[in-house]
Amino acid sequence: MNTPVNLAQAFSTFHDHWRPRLAGTLNDYVIKIVKFQGEFVWHKHDDTDELFLVHKGEMIVRFRDRDVPLKAGELFVIPKGVEHITVAENECEALLIELAGTRNTGDVEDPDKTATVEPSI
Amino acid sequence: MNTPVNLAQAFSTFHDHWRPRLAGTLNDYVIKIVKFQGEFVWHKHDDTDELFLVHKGEMIVRFRDRDVPLKAGELFVIPKGVEHITVAENECEALLIELAGTRNTGDVEDPDKTATVEPSI
Numbered sequence: 471m472n473t474p475v476n477l478a479q480a481f482s483t484f485h486d487h488w489r490p491r492l493a494g495t496l497n498d499y500v501i502k503i504v505k506f507q508g509e510f511v512w513h514k515h516d517d518t519d520e521l522f523l524v525h526k527g528e529m530i531v532r533f534r535d536r537d538v539p540l541k542a543g544e545l546f547v548i549p550k551g552v553e554h555i556t557v558a559e560n561e562c563e564a565l566l567i568e569l570a571g572t573r574n575t576g577d578v579e580d581p582d583k584t585a586t587v588e589p590s591i
Numbered sequence: 592m593n594t595p596v597n598l599a600q601a602f603s604t605f606h607d608h609w610r611p612r613l614a615g616t617l618n619d620y621v622i623k624i625v626k627f628q629g630e631f632v633w634h635k636h637d638d639t640d641e642l643f644l645v646h647k648g649e650m651i652v653r654f655r656d657r658d659v660p661l662k663a664g665e666l667f668v669i670p671k672g673v674e675h676i677t678v679a680e681n682e683c684e685a686l687l688i689e690l691a692g693t694r695n696t697g698d699v700e701d702p703d704k705t706a707t708v709e710p711s712i
Contacts, residue, residue, distance in 0.1 A: 474659055474667040494668050496640045496688060499620070501666070519617045521688075523644075538595055545622070545686075546595040547615050565666075567617060567642075567688065 477525055480591045481505065481563050488583050490566065490574060492590045502566045502588065510556045511583050513576035518569035520548040527562035531555075598646055601712045602626065602684050609704050611687065611695060613711045623687045623709065631677045632704050634697035639690035641669040648683035652676075 475493050480503055484491060488510065490502035503525070522531065523545040531538040531546055532555045540546055548554055575584045596614050601624055605612060609631065611623040624646070643652065644666040652659040652667055653676045661667055669675055696705045 472668045472670060474661055474665050476665050478664055494642075494666070496620075496642050496668050497671070497690070499617075501642070501668075521615075521617045521622070540595055543599055544595050544597050545615070547593045547617050547622075549593060550618070569618070 475501075475591065477503065477565065481525065483591055487561070488574075489585055490588050492588050493565070495570065496567065498570050499567055500570045500572075500588075502568075503563070503591065504566060505561060505563050506556065507558050507561045511575055511578050511580045512553055512555045513578040514551055514553045515548075515568070515572055515576045516551050518572050519550050520572070521565075521567040522546050522548065522556075523565040525563040525565055527558060527560055529556055529558040529562040529564065532557055596622075596712070598624065598686065602646065604712055608682070609695075610706055611709050613709045614686070616691065617688065619691050620688055621691045621693075621709075623689075624684070624712065625687060626682060626684050627677065628679050628682045632696055632699055632701045633674055633676045634699040635672055635674045636669075636689065636693055636697045637672050639693050640671050641693070642686075642688040643667050643669065643677075644686040646684040646686055648679060648681055650677055650679040650683040650685065653678055 487506045490504040494501040524540045524542050528541045608627045611625040614624050615622040645661045645663050649662045
């Protein structure tokens with residue numbers, strides 16, 4: 471049976487950046503939490519939209535033609551198939567929801583950023 | 592193109608209970624926000640899990656055999672097919688994510704609680 475997740479407690483259990491943790495599932499979707507700082511890599515997900523909900527800090531979802539700034543308590547859905555990069559000047563904590571099996575770097579393989587295993591919280 | 596949603600701002604735009612507002616979509620899922628107080632109706636959703644993330648206040652997801660208490664900053668996924676009722680002693684604000692087309696009262700039709708139209712925020 472499912473158990474509740476306290477987000478603040480869950481975020482306190484790890485400190486590395488760009489390594490999502492699995493916080494739960496919703497049908498065939500995964501609920502992940504991640505901490506990050508700096509710039510990710512440009513990529514897109516051809517098969518799924520991607521929900522970001524900022525838990526702490528601020529971030530930018532950058533598209534080729536515009537920036538979407540987000541702060542704690544704001545959510546945004548990145549449309550499938552659209553190239554984007556996530557950027558955070560200072561450490562940011564976010565909740566993500568997307569189809570299970572989605573690679574964090576989408577169509578791109580990056581030696582530092584691609585997460586091959588997503589441990590559970 | 593999608594726009595960001597500030598949850599505090601979005602919740603400030605309405606005051607009625609048990610009437611979810613549509614805050615966005617994620618593929619074929621809907622992102623809703625809702626305020627409620629008191630007891631909902633016993634029901635289940637045979638086709639979808641249902642994510643609750645409490646934004647403000649406290650609530651209980653009650654199953655026939657146990658209570659799951661939740662407070663602000665806690666998320667929980669109600670498994671598909673399991674009868675449940677949501678309860679809040681005081682007003683509670685929550686974000687929900689579930690398959691589009693899911694009726695809020697699931698397999699039950701209730702003259703007061705069943706939401707036939709879900710206005711956008």
